[in-house]
Amino acid sequence: MNALYVTAAVVAVISAGLAVSRRHPVHALLYLTLTALALGMVAYMIGAPLAGAVEILVFAGAILVLFVMVVLTHRLGRETVEQETSWLPPGIWRGPLLLTAVLLGEFVWFLFFAGEETTIGSTVSPWQVSEMLFGPYLAGVELASMMLLAGILAAMALTRPGPSGEWR
């Protein structure tokens, strides 16, 4: 169990380092997605299955995809166009393939070889977390929803063009 945990943590650190050092935005974002997947594994291993699921569903699935959508729709990689012409040299597959293969190997091991005991330490179930969130932390959840609403309104106001369609 411990080896799986350490492997996922190492994958997370390596892909985070690659994410902040890549030149092309999309490569960096996909490495950060890989970090989120590895951290989901880590959270599951230390007995927090809900946090692991949220890490993958919300962080990798929503936040980072939002980044990718902005980069793709606004062609923000335009200044690195010389790199895009030499976009896919053969060696570029090596790093992502190796790191994702490690995570896939861990997943397959979980499915076929792991016994009943699959976590380090005690597991906190989603039931307990929900009871906490909708009990004593209800005000915090309401504040988070208000914060999300404010975020939506701010994003709409910031990207709105002027009255005649120009950018003020």
Add this chain to the structure above:
Amino acid sequence: MNAYIPLVSGLMLSTLLFLIGLIGALVRRNFLFVLLALELMTNAAALAFVVGGSRHGSAEGQAMFLLAIAAAAVEAAVGLALLVAVYRRQGTLDLDRLNRMKG
């Protein structure tokens, strides 16, 4: 299995990721990469909550993790909206060239 292994190594992992994000935010000069590094830092700090909650077997850590992820989502939405507005107006994402606040 030693019960302290998840605590120490988890906090080490969270610190390492936070430092990588901090280095990224300080070194990179592109708005998009700074935002990306900030997301990594938020995620690393949220992971520390999960690790602490797991050590003590309490659900508070994961509850705080969910609230921190909500904050990270808002941060990403507002940050990306700012990025789009700045890029359309100035045509660049170079933070060294965006140092004047006048519209």
